[in-house]
Amino acid sequence: xxxxxxxxxxxVRLDELPDTAVRRPTDAxxxxxxxxxxxxxxxxxxxxSPVEGPxxxxxxxxxxxxxxxxxxxxxxPGDFVIAPxxxxxxxxxxxxxxxxxxxxxxxxxxxxARAGHxxxxxQAEYVVxxxxxxxxxxxxxxxxxxxxxxxxxxxxxxxxxHHAAIAAKVGPGDNVVVVGDGAVGLCAVLxxxxxxxxxxxxxxxxxxxxxxxxxxxxxxxVATRGEEGVAAVKDxxxxxxxxxxxxxxxxxxxxxxxxxxxxxxxxxxxGVPAGGPEFPVRHxxxxxxxxxxxxxxxxxxLDELLAAVLSGEIDPGKVFDAEYPLDRVADAYADMDNRKxxxxxxxx
Amino acid sequence: xxxxxxxxxxxVRLDELPDTAVRRPTDAxxxxxxxxxxxxxxxxxxxxSPVEGPxxxxxxxxxxxxxxxxxxxxxxPGDFVIAPxxxxxxxxxxxxxxxxxxxxxxxxxxxxARAGHxxxxxQAEYVVxxxxxxxxxxxxxxxxxxxxxxxxxxxxxxxxxHHAAIAAKVGPGDNVVVVGDGAVGLCAVLxxxxxxxxxxxxxxxxxxxxxxxxxxxxxxxVATRGEEGVAAVKDxxxxxxxxxxxxxxxxxxxxxxxxxxxxxxxxxxxGVPAGGPEFPVRHxxxxxxxxxxxxxxxxxxLDELLAAVLSGEIDPGKVFDAEYPLDRVADAYADMDNRKxxxxxxxx
Numbered sequence: 001x002x003x004x005x006x007x008x009x010x011x012v013r014l015d016e017l018p019d020t021a022v023r024r025p026t027d028a029x030x031x032x033x034x035x036x037x038x039x040x041x042x043x044x045x046x047x048x049s050p051v052e053g054p055x056x057x058x059x060x061x062x063x064x065x066x067x068x069x070x071x072x073x074x075x076x077p078g079d080f081v082i083a084p085x086x087x088x089x090x091x092x093x094x095x096x097x098x099x100x101x102x103x104x105x106x107x108x109x110x111x112x113a114r115a116g117h118x119x120x121x122x123q124a125e126y127v128v129x130x131x132x133x134x135x136x137x138x139x140x141x142x143x144x145x146x147x148x149x150x151x152x153x154x155x156x157x158x159x160x161x162h163h164a165a166i167a168a169k170v171g172p173g174d175n176v177v178v179v180g181d182g183a184v185g186l187c188a189v190l191x192x193x194x195x196x197x198x199x200x201x202x203x204x205x206x207x208x209x210x211x212x213x214x215x216x217x218x219x220x221x222v223a224t225r226g227e228e229g230v231a232a233v234k235d236x237x238x239x240x241x242x243x244x245x246x247x248x249x250x251x252x253x254x255x256x257x258x259x260x261x262x263x264x265x266x267x268x269x270x271g272v273p274a275g276g277p278e279f280p281v282r283h284x285x286x287x288x289x290x291x292x293x294x295x296x297x298x299x300x301x302l303d304e305l306l307a308a309v310l311s312g313e314i315d316p317g318k319v320f321d322a323e324y325p326l327d328r329v330a331d332a333y334a335d336m337d338n339r340k341x342x343x344x345x346x347x348x
Numbered sequence: 349x350x351x352x353x354x355x356x357x358x359x360v361r362l363d364e365l366p367d368t369a370v371r372r373p374t375d376a377x378x379x380x381x382x383x384x385x386x387x388x389x390x391x392x393x394x395x396x397s398p399v400e401g402p403x404x405x406x407x408x409x410x411x412x413x414x415x416x417x418x419x420x421x422x423x424x425p426g427d428f429v430i431a432p433x434x435x436x437x438x439x440x441x442x443x444x445x446x447x448x449x450x451x452x453x454x455x456x457x458x459x460x461a462r463a464g465h466x467x468x469x470x471q472a473e474y475v476v477x478x479x480x481x482x483x484x485x486x487x488x489x490x491x492x493x494x495x496x497x498x499x500x501x502x503x504x505x506x507x508x509x510h511h512a513a514i515a516a517k518v519g520p521g522d523n524v525v526v527v528g529d530g531a532v533g534l535c536a537v538l539x540x541x542x543x544x545x546x547x548x549x550x551x552x553x554x555x556x557x558x559x560x561x562x563x564x565x566x567x568x569x570v571a572t573r574g575e576e577g578v579a580a581v582k583d584x585x586x587x588x589x590x591x592x593x594x595x596x597x598x599x600x601x602x603x604x605x606x607x608x609x610x611x612x613x614x615x616x617x618x619g620v621p622a623g624g625p626e627f628p629v630r631h632x633x634x635x636x637x638x639x640x641x642x643x644x645x646x647x648x649x650l651d652e653l654l655a656a657v658l659s660g661e662i663d664p665g666k667v668f669d670a671e672y673p674l675d676r677v678a679d680a681y682a683d684m685d686n687r688k689x690x691x692x693x694x695x696x
Contacts, residue, residue, distance in 0.1 A: 093587045094611050099636050102611035167638065239441045263442050263450035264645075272633070279627040285620070288447050290515065290640035294633040297612075 002348075003124030004057040004329045009047035012057065012333050014326060020120050020128045025071035026089075028132035030081060034148050035061035035122045036320065037332050037344045038085075038156060039182050040272055045333050048274070058123030058346075059085040059109040060155035062148060065136075072132045079138040082306070083129060084299040085109065085156040087119055090134025100299040106131065122155075123329055125348045137302045139310070149317025149345060150309045153187065157343070158305055158316040159298025160270045161187030161247065165195055166301075167292035168243035168268030172196030175237050178218070179256045180247030181209040183319040183343040184270060186216055188245040190314055193217025197243075201236060203229060203256065209342065212318060225256065233260045241265060246293070249274045261289055269293040320345040350696075351472030352405040352677050357395035360405065360681050362674055368468050368476045373419035374437075376480035378429060382496050383409035383470045384668065385680050385692045386433075386504060387530050388620055393681050396622070406471025406694075407433040407457040408503035410496060413484075420480045427486040430654070431477060432647040433457065433504040435467055438482025448647040454479065470503075471677055473696045485650045487658070497665025497693060498657045501535060505691070506653055506664040507646025508618045509535030509595065513543055514649075515640035516591035516616030520544030523585050526566070527604045528595030529557040531667040531691040532618060534564055536593040538662055541565025545591075549584060551577060551604065557690065560666060573604065581608045589613060594641075597622045609637055617641040668693040 003017045022029050035058050043049040065079045075081055087107050088100035095103050107113035110121035113130055120127045129135050143151060150158075161184050170176055176197040178188045181204035192200045193216060201220040202213035210221045222232045234240055240262030246254055249271025257267045258280065270293050279291065308314045322341040324332040325348075332344035351365045370377050383406050391397040413427045423429055435455050436448035443451050455461035458469035461478055468475045477483050491499060498506075509532050518524055524545040526536045529552035540548045541564060549568040550561035558569045570580045582588055588610030594602055597619025605615045606628065618641050627639065656662045670689040672680040673696075680692035 097587075097610065097612050099612035102635060167636075239445075262445065264445050264447035266640075269633070273629045278629055281621045281626055284639075285617070285642040287450060288515075288640075288642035288645065290638065291632075292614075292636075292638035292640075294636035297636065 001125045006055045022069050025069040027069045028129045029067040030063040030127050032061050032063040035346045056110040056121030058121040061122035074133045075138045080142045081136040081138050088134045089131040098300040100297040101295045149320045153316040157183040158187045159301045160184045160296040162191040163296035164188045164245035164268040164270040165191040168266040170195045170243050173198045174242040175199045177201045177241040177244045177260050179253050185247035189213045189218050190216040230259045251278045263287040266290045319343045349473045354403045370417050373417040375417040376477045377415040378411040378475050380409050380411040383694045404458040404469030406469040409470035422481045423486045428490045429484040429486050436482045437479040446648040448645040449643045497668045501664040505531040506535045507649045508532045508644040510539040511644035512536045512593035512616040512618040513539040516614040518543045518591050521546045522590040523547045525549045525589040525592045525608050527601050533595035537561045537566050538564040578607045599626045611635040614638045667691050
């Protein structure tokens, strides 16, 4: 079978790999219908993270189950399934607490499970899911192909944007600022609007992303950054935002969030932190700013968001602005790296 | 009149000061019935914070109103009042949001109001409260003298301990750890128990404080610290605590909190941060640990906690283990500095 491997900085290829197969009784073999490239996939590609040898890539995919192990109960061959970006057993204390990303046995696609075995990457023709009952979520029936992009966002970006909004306790009437206009930031706009926010300010300097943010429910756009951006938010909202959703992960974006929020407000952050400790404790303490978030347990949100997609309430698949056959995966990485596209969808 | 002045590190005295008086129409003159020494008063006394000239001391007091300005509506001469440790106008956007400590016009006793004028200190015979309507809370009738210690804790330590529990969203069934066995930590134990926590683990190495924590509702005591303390908590609670209340403010105590909490858990912190940024962002991100808290808006909690004291539901006044006449204020500071006493009450 063919699968994507990052060999070195800037060198990503679709390689011929050994066929994957059901090996454990809790495994399921999935034929991938669609996968995609994540902003975080670019870290190694760009040389921001070291590449310590060939690495299987891809942690967002949907597909059809082809075979299951003897103990799998909730998915069957023929089921269309969504794979959250983290593998989870669904039974440990952290899964029961809804923090599937901290699963005692799980791990990430393309990495190693805490239980010990390697996990396939999702930018491939086939993937074996460990802990299939705890990880995969099946739709009832095979969905129309037009729904595939939105269902694919439930693997990561829509669940992650939603997590930012949940972590910042966004609710009806809130004034919300979203920092970051990547796929996650755009989904965070959608999530905040869906949760009842009265005003949603999207911070974006790109006309196409501004337009999508508006389509997703942004009521205002702020195109400036830094102190100027904070001043623009405060002009719009008076004392600052009730909630800010930080969807980038740099020191600059975190500062943008921490200084745009009002005293007593909440920051939800889901941008993978690119730096070290960046929280200015005295500012947080003096202003009673609460911070929540982290690596999103999207598995916990899947049922709710799947229903929202299937009912047509949300259409997060709009974040995909380019589609590539899997054998052009290198172009997909390059185009995202050059910011030619917001998010690239891959079809085997 | 006589009032407490910190002149230099280790040099605190009861000085003869000019009489204070109602000067603005929103002022109220209060005859102090009881005040006390706060752990944070010791920072200047100990030389941890620089002393940049004589400073009026004391931000926790209760008393009887003697005179009010023309615009004061909610307190009258003869009223027994509780003064929160921060002055607030009660009308600005931050006060309306319940974050009275961020009041646009307010400030701290012994400091300068954001509105511009100096504010008296509370370890004195008389104090003028600015923004009396927004700041002071009157009891109905003059309470029995036996209630004075508990009412005095509503100025700061009980409201601050409660804030830690609120910031950490303590609720029924939670497993809670309290880091810090000073007056605030002990009040945090009381607050967590009152809010329905199932288990409350007090971290304390002192038998007298352990006994008081138990009287306040602690179900378990952990006497170890650091990695040993974290291991002890995890032995008791499995994956870690649902909520941790950090009531000290050092790097060590914050680490104790951040590593005792479970993935997806909440840390409420009210210890005045003694260091710089100390939040290990990657640990928080990886484990979805939420952090909230800060300088407690005790004014927001006063009605609720006053009712709890008056009904006998809570008796936080037990944190006072020594009482001094005001002219022995220097002894009160010294005894707290030497940890001879947990919290010193002062009577003019």
